Amino acid sequence: xxxxxxxxxxxxxxxxxxxxxxxxxxxxxxxxxxxxxxxxxxxxxxxxxxxxxxxxxxxxxxxxxxxxxxxxxxxxxxxxxxxxxxxxxxxxxxxxxxxxxxxxxxxxxxxxxxxxxxxxxxxxxxxxxxxxxxxxxxxxxxxxxxxxxxxxxxxxxxxxxxxxxxxxxxxxxxxxxxxxxxxxxxxxxxxxxxxxxxxxxxxxxxxxxxxxxxxxxxxxxxxxxxxxxxxxxxxxxxxxxxxxxxxxxxxxxxxxxxxxxxxxxxxxxxxxxxxxxxxxxxxxxxxxxxxxxxxxxxxxxxxxxxxxxxxxxxxxxxxxxxxxxxxxxxxxxxxxxx
Amino acid sequence: xxxxxxxxxxxxxxxxxxxxxxxxxxxxxxxxxxxxxxxxxxxxxxxxxxxxxxxxxxxxxxxxxxxxxxxxxxxxxxxxxxxxxxxxxxxxxxxxxxxxxxxxxxxxxxxxxxxxxxxxxxxxxxxxxxxxxxxxxxxxxxxxxxxxxxxxxxxxxxxxxxxxxxxxxxxxxxxxxxxxxxxxxxxxxxxxxxxxxxxxxxxxxxxxxxxxxxxxxxxxxxxxxxxxxxxxxxxxxxxxxxxxxxxxxxxxxxxxxxxxxxxxxxxxxxxxxxxxxxxxxxxxxxxxxxxxxxxxxxxxxxxxxxxxxxxxxxxxxxxxxxxxxxxxxxxxxxxxxx
Numbered sequence: 300x301x302x303x304x305x306x307x308x309x310x311x312x313x314x315x316x317x318x319x320x321x322x323x324x325x326x327x328x329x330x331x332x333x334x335x336x337x338x339x340x341x342x343x344x345x346x347x348x349x350x351x352x353x354x355x356x357x358x359x360x361x362x363x364x365x366x367x368x369x370x371x372x373x374x375x376x377x378x379x380x381x382x383x384x385x386x387x388x389x390x391x392x393x394x395x396x397x398x399x400x401x402x403x404x405x406x407x408x409x410x411x412x413x414x415x416x417x418x419x420x421x422x423x424x425x426x427x428x429x430x431x432x433x434x435x436x437x438x439x440x441x442x443x444x445x446x447x448x449x450x451x452x453x454x455x456x457x458x459x460x461x462x463x464x465x466x467x468x469x470x471x472x473x474x475x476x477x478x479x480x481x482x483x484x485x486x487x488x489x490x491x492x493x494x495x496x497x498x499x500x501x502x503x504x505x506x507x508x509x510x511x512x513x514x515x516x517x518x519x520x521x522x523x524x525x526x527x528x529x530x531x532x533x534x535x536x537x538x539x540x541x542x543x544x545x546x547x548x549x550x551x552x553x554x555x556x557x558x559x560x561x562x563x564x565x566x567x568x569x570x571x572x573x574x575x576x577x578x579x580x581x582x583x584x585x586x587x588x589x590x591x592x593x594x595x596x597x598x599x600x601x602x603x604x605x606x607x608x609x610x611x612x613x614x615x616x617x618x619x620x621x622x623x624x625x626x627x628x629x630x631x632x633x634x635x636x637x
Numbered sequence: 638x639x640x641x642x643x644x645x646x647x648x649x650x651x652x653x654x655x656x657x658x659x660x661x662x663x664x665x666x667x668x669x670x671x672x673x674x675x676x677x678x679x680x681x682x683x684x685x686x687x688x689x690x691x692x693x694x695x696x697x698x699x700x701x702x703x704x705x706x707x708x709x710x711x712x713x714x715x716x717x718x719x720x721x722x723x724x725x726x727x728x729x730x731x732x733x734x735x736x737x738x739x740x741x742x743x744x745x746x747x748x749x750x751x752x753x754x755x756x757x758x759x760x761x762x763x764x765x766x767x768x769x770x771x772x773x774x775x776x777x778x779x780x781x782x783x784x785x786x787x788x789x790x791x792x793x794x795x796x797x798x799x800x801x802x803x804x805x806x807x808x809x810x811x812x813x814x815x816x817x818x819x820x821x822x823x824x825x826x827x828x829x830x831x832x833x834x835x836x837x838x839x840x841x842x843x844x845x846x847x848x849x850x851x852x853x854x855x856x857x858x859x860x861x862x863x864x865x866x867x868x869x870x871x872x873x874x875x876x877x878x879x880x881x882x883x884x885x886x887x888x889x890x891x892x893x894x895x896x897x898x899x900x901x902x903x904x905x906x907x908x909x910x911x912x913x914x915x916x917x918x919x920x921x922x923x924x925x926x927x928x929x930x931x932x933x934x935x936x937x938x939x940x941x942x943x944x945x946x947x948x949x950x951x952x953x954x955x956x957x958x959x960x961x962x963x964x965x966x967x968x969x970x971x972x973x974x975x
Contacts, residue, residue, distance in 0.1 A: 353724030372756050381742045386691030387725040393738040400731040404719045418710050418758065 306636045307332050311484040313428075314338065315497025316364030316623075318490055322521065322631075323368040323423060323568040325624030329632060331508030333423030334480040336370050337364040338492075340435040340467070342447035346391045347473065349407035350399050356546070357432055361497070362425055367394060371420040383491065407513050409474065425482060429471040429504045438464045443568060447521040448496045455529040457495070471507030481507070484516040489551070491521045494531050494539065497498055502546045512549050517634055522556040524597065528604060536581040536591070545603070552590070555630055556581055561594030561620070567586075569620060594629060646973045649822040649854070651766070652676065653835025656960075657826055660859065660969075661706040661761060663962030667970055671761030672818040673703040675734040676830075676941050678773040678805065678838050682786035684720070684729045684971055688737050695746040696754030697736035699747075699835070700763055705732060707920070709758040747812065761925045764818060767842045773834060783965070784832045803837060811844030821847070822854040824973050829859045829891070829960060832869050833875065840884045850887050855972055859965065860880040860894040862935065862958055867914030874919040874929070890928070893968055894919055897933030907958060931969060936961040 309332040313321045319335050326333055349358030359543035367376035388396075400410030406487055409430045416424070437445040439460040445451045465506045481487065492498045502508055511518065522539050526532050531602055536556040537612075542551055561569065561578060581593065598621045647670040648658045657673050664671055671748040676699055679680050679685045685698030687790045716730035719762035726734075739749030747768045752920055754762070775783040783789045819825065840846055849856065860877050866920060869877075874894040882888055899907065919931065936959045 350724075354725070354726070374752070375756055378738070378742050378752065378756070381738050383738065383741065385693070386688075386738075387732070393735065393742075396734050397731065398724070399721050399726075400716070401719065403721065404716050414712070414716065418713055418716070436712070492924070521910075597713070 301575035306630060307484040309334070309480075309483055309516075309630065310486045310488060311336060312481050312488045312493035313481075313498070313501050314490050316361030316496065317442045318492030318521075319361075320364040321327050321622055321624045322369035322488060323367045323489070325626075325628030326631065327369055329628065331632075331635075333369065335369070335423065335425045336477045336480065336501065337361045337365055338446050338497050338500050339426060339427045339429050339431075339471070340496075343449035343452070346395050348449065349414065350391070354399055354403065356399050356402045357427065357430070359402075360392075361595070362412065362427060363392060363394035363398055365425040365504045366398075366415065366419075369421040369423040369425065369602055375419075386521050388445055392542060409476070415590060420452060425475055426477045426481070426506065427595070428477050430474050430617065431469070431471040433467045433469055433471040434589045435500050435503075436466055436468050436622065437462055437495070448500075452493060452496050452527075452530065456531050458532040458534075459544050465495060467500065467503050471504045473504050473510065478506055478510045482512040482514050482515075486515045486631065487511060487518045488517070488631060489543065491523050493527060494523060494534075494542075496530075503509060505559065508546075508548050511547065515636075517553065518549075518551040519553045519555060519634060520551050520553055521622070523579055524557050525569070525573070525576045526579055528573060532577075534579065535612070536579055537585050539579065540591075544602050550624060553592055553634060554586075554590060555592045555594070555596070555620070555627070556586075557596045558593040560599070562599075565620065592628065594630065596622050596630075598625045645957075646820075646823040647672070647821055647854075648824045648826060648969065648973065649674060649818050650826045651836070651839050652828050652830035653661040654699030654781075655896070656830030656835065656859070657699075658702040658706035659829070659960055659962045660826060661703060661967030663964075665707055665760045667966065669970070669973070671707065671763065673707070673763045674766050674815045674818065674839065675699045675703055675763060675771075676835050676838050677761065677765045677767050677809075678771060678786050678834075678923075679792070680772050681787035684733050686787065686961050688729070688733055692737055692741065693739045695765065695768070697733045697740075698730075698799060700732060700750065700765060701725070701732035701736055702711070702778065703763040704736075704753065706757060707759040707761040707763065718845055746794075747814070754830050760936040761957040762818070765878060766815050766816045766839045766845065768812050769807070771805045771807055771809040773838050773841075774804055774806050775800055775833070775924065785837075789961075790831060790868065795868050796872075803833060805838065805841050809842045810869055811842050811848065816844055816848045819848040819854075820852050822852055824969065825849060825852060825854045825856045826969060827856070827858045829861050829879065830881075833864060834868075836881070837884050846884075849885065849973050852878065855975075856887075857891045857893060857972060858889050859960070860892055861917055862895050862916055862960060863911070863914045866911060870915075872917065874917055875923050877917065879930075891972060892924075892928060893930045893934070893965070894924075894933070895934045895960070896931045897935035899935070900937075901954065903958065926971050932964065932968065934964045934968075949955050 307330045311334045312322045313336045315338045341358040347358045351358050367379040382392045402408045405411045435448045440463045441460040535539045645668045650660045651674045653676045679696035685696045705717040720730045722899045732746045740746045743749045773786045779798040877891045
């Protein structure tokens with residue numbers, strides 16, 4: 300057991316844009332070496348998907364959110380996430396355009412991200428999990444094929460039918476920089492994020508499981524707050540952890556889950572915009588305290604999606620229920636020191 | 638006569654994007670306080686004009702070039718000037734999109750530029766000459782009306798017909814930040830740049846002439862290298878200075894002009910892409926040495942326009958003849974110390 304660090308502890312966060320950026324925005328206030336390893340399989344109809352199609356680039360969206368969260372300059376995050384609301388640029392965020400230009404300008408996504416790090420100031424490093432151009436696909440047990448991340452997120456009978464196989468096409472290889480960060484880490488935080496489309500895909504990248512397994516870091520899973528209708532209905536904390544460990548091929552050290560309840564007003568809103576989504580349930584008796592850390596980690600603030608996110612249907616009325624990044628940071632730092 | 642400066646001398650460069658950015662890129666290597674005061678009347682068919690129309694913003698193009706020239710980070714300028722070459726973004730430069738987003742995000746062009754200064758590192762300050770939305774117009778002596786900057790640049794009989802009146806519609810007022818910079822300056826450099834569409838328009842902004850007049854700075858004009866076919870045919874160094882002083886309502890202290898000759902290969906190229914353009918002539922006997930500084934200030938390098946600048950017809954084959962920014966910087970610094 301390490302009780303002290305000669306240098307700042309290295310924390311690697313693995314997941315997608317929204318969840319990882321939330322974790323980063325809490326942890327960046329502390330003296331830690333932060334790295335975000337981010338999924339690269341957004342194939343949706345949003346700004347990212349459009350840029351990916353039109354410019355033939357790797358998807359910038361998740362990376363953008365994490366860069367915004369790690370920016371040092373006050374007010375930069377909102378600026379980087381700003382979306383144009385008129386003309387041919389409508390729906391595109393400035394950050395996505397910046398990352399797209401960086402890839403085009405330097406000739407590769409990896410070099411582009413490094414270029415941005417030189418130009419802008421960040422309190423951590425954002426690393427694409429892979430530099431390969433690949434799509435997330437799923438074959439359900441009923442034989443149905445889902446050809447990209449967007450189709451999987453929006454699939455209404457994935458939970459009912461069950462997944463036969465989730466895979467990357469073509470197979471993607473770990474970004475060497477991600478490999479190094481994982482191996483050198485003191486703490487690896489997986490999640491939160493859309494389970495099958497933002498978290499698990501990282502583990503499907505060739506080399507990621509191996510790197511995590513060989514790392515001496517403590518492995519922590521931050522469990523989703525809500526189930527996703529059609530994707531993860533009825534999954535409980537124990538189920539999320541079980542599935543994750545299956546994909547990981549290994550056990551995690553800790554799982555952090557939420558014990559807080561939705562206020563009735565938030566509950567009503569959530570039911571309206573995410574019908575079918577429920578707080579992830581748990582059965583205390585099934586969850587050993589040495590591994591499962593239950594706390595009220597709900598963010599009481601109600602977040603609205605950016606109404607300029609016109610590529611996402613109904614964005615102007617969507618509400619998101621998020622983790623409290625400060626509470627999570629404190630729990631994670633405690634684990635670091637244990 | 639000042640022989641020394643307690644602090645670094647303040648140099649204010651006034652003009653358009655290409656010319657001023659060239660001056661800045663030379664001067665920024667020295668310990669001077671640099672400000673660029675930049676024309677805001679680009680109404681062309683380029684990326685700037687399109688963004689101006691589509692988003693209802695002030696024109697970012699000239700500002701972008703100057704910001705790029707003043708950036709501290711090596712390789713930033715090329716990145717900021719990078720133009721997308723595919724999809725709906727085709728022809729737009731990243732810097733233009735960045736400035737457009739900054740205006741939209743902060744709610745005003747002035748605040749947007751200040752925001753950029755906080756986020757990025759520059760070795761000087763770029764100041765829009767006005768924050769009003771205005772267009773450059775011309776009435777020729779033959780009664781013809783030219784409704785924007787683009788129409789004037791492309792007018793083939795402006796030199797022949799003569800300008801009856803060049804004006805801003807609606808009248809624009811000086812940006813207070815520009816006013817302050819001019820009044821505090823030790824040296825004011827006007828030009829080089831497209832004479833009637835990048836230089837003179839700055840003097841048409843209400844308050845600019847007054848600020849220049851009341852400033853104790855030495856006033857220097859950097860004369861154009863080439864005549865512009867249709868706009869400034871046959872004008873000699875003395876003519877440029879005379880017209881400038883008329884618009885300024887005052888005398889300048891120095892005029893720097895070029896005495897170098899085009900190599901035959903460059904001459905052939907220029908004739909092909911800018912038919913009718915000639916080196917600006919001069920008659921040494923008419924130009925007192927106390928005011929007119931003649932040197933070979935031609936840049937020997939042949940510059941190609943960015944082939945992705947698809948909104949500009951024939952950009953992929955355009956060659957530009959530019960001033961040598963290092964030679965100019967040395968001449969200007971000498972004037973500073975005199």
